Amino acid sequence: MERRTIFSGWLLPVVLVLPQLALTVVFFLWPAGQAIWSSMTRTDAFGIRTMFVGLENFSDLFTDPLYLDTIERSVFFCAAVAALSMGVALVLASAADREIRFRGLYRVLLVWPYAIAPAVAAVLWILLLHPQIGLIGRWLNSIGIPWDYKLNDTQAMLVVILASAWKQVSYNFIFFLAGLQSIPRAIIEAARMDGARGFFRFRTVVLPLLMPTVFFLLVVNLVYAAFDTFATIIALTDGGPGKATETLVVKVYRDGVVNLDIGSSSAQSVVLMAGVIVLTALQFRFLGRRSGGG
């Protein structure tokens, strides 16, 4: 049912939406506007003069092989994080959906990692995987597997994917569990009576009914992997070794904050912003259609 309030004047509604509008303007529209402006400028090496260059920063970006590499790396990273965290969460949620002992405890424990700050999570992973002081890192080296994610590109990528995915498993778990529990028991029972078992039943009945949740989480996870993993990556590998774990956000930070190339950095953040807008629009459209279609 739609609930609608009719205001007689215009003052009250304006006052009511003002705080939200103010926040949006100060923390989004203003900086975003500045980013768009500075993405079209170039500053000299001493930071004294700034000149307008139009779309030149953008054309430079998309002809820069380093930037294209970063895009490729980021896409791989996002896909890997989303697939890993969603896959693990789905397995855990399926397990928690069944009748098992200590189910409540199990669920609470699975949600905990979500409450851990990214930098703290990164430290936990360092304590596990560091080649000299990490439990797993030392063990790997002791059994003859050369392990040092500070030197090896592949290992570095593996570490940031693991750490990033781990943090998101909790979130995905909650949504998958809720999704699984909203599937009517009788439908599962009907499938059992029809003779469907185990993974076949999951694939043909459960998963199709879970698809809305899967799609929603896919978008959320891609956005998470693209942006919120920044702190984790910086703390774990700082984008290195070399550029091995440098994703798009990390590059924005390195180019802009560290190397002070404000123009290019701004252009990169505008590109990222466009990406998020597209993903969000997709999600809104999908969710809107869902609630409308029944």
Add this chain to the structure above:
Amino acid sequence: MASLVLENLRKNFGAVAVLHGIDLAMASGEMLVIVGASGCGKSTLLRLVAGLEVPTGGRILLDGSDVAPLDPAERDIAMVFQNYALYPHMSVFDNMAYGLRIRGVAKDAIRTRVDSAAEMLGLTPLLMRKPRQLSGGQRQRVAMGRAIVRQPKLFLFDEPLSNLDAKLRVQMRAEIRRLQRRMAVTSLYVTHDQVEAMTLGDRLLVLHQGRPVQLATPMEVFENPANTYVAGFIGAPSMNLFPAALSHGGTAAVFSPGQVIAFTDGRRPGADGRKLILGIRPEHVAIDPAGMELQIDLIEPLGSETVVIGRLPDGELFSVKLPGAAPAGESMAVSIPAAHLHVFDAETGLRLDPAG
């Protein structure tokens, strides 16, 4: 087609016993209706047979072999659910074909079987639709079709008509009966609706608080209810039940305001003064100017007949079903024909038949 035998089937949920030991033997092709008020354990019984619940004790013999330890997939039993439980993401065709595909039936055989079931149920034009595009009655038919195409040993129906409107329910009831006869598949049907139970069952099993109370044909249950619970549960409006005491050496009963009624079918055992419950169905009550006065509370005209609910001189509620319209006035005089009297023991509630 298969025979079904239940032996001392029991189910506890934690410390609570839901079924106290059910024994039952069904012939091949029989339709048995399990009826009882909600919470009597009838759905649990059905789910035990289906394999959706694990029994606490007892055996379930399908064609002589115990299926109790088997998964539902291995039992070859089909079930029609109360809320249909159709797969919402599959078309009507796929809903019906799902179980066959799992069993590895050849593609064209699936086509033939689904088509003929759809034909039988009038679903042919709807085969490509999704469940959400169907009306309640159509969904019900698809759920039936899904069970039919499997050609299982046993059909289970879990209150399949309770989500339909009254008119459709009557129509589907007849249809289920016709289909079941035609296919001659052994069927267990659970309902709380006594009209459904009476019209559908070859036999009824009346459950009360997890115990079987009576297992007999519908007419037998109606004419000779085993106890006061069955007497009150089967038949609409409910049988009038009122306290009385045995008298005249067991050949008659006295009820409250000194009224005596002589049994026509023989003497009941026990000493005079034994506490009884007498029962008379509303439709058997006679209008008799010399009878008791009934203060009329409420008149329910049903068209072809009329139900009058009133109070006897001692305040007992009493209902009368009359052919035709209700009498005018605040009260009417009624008497209880001894030929239609049901006699129960007041302590146990069990039916008291003539001795010897």
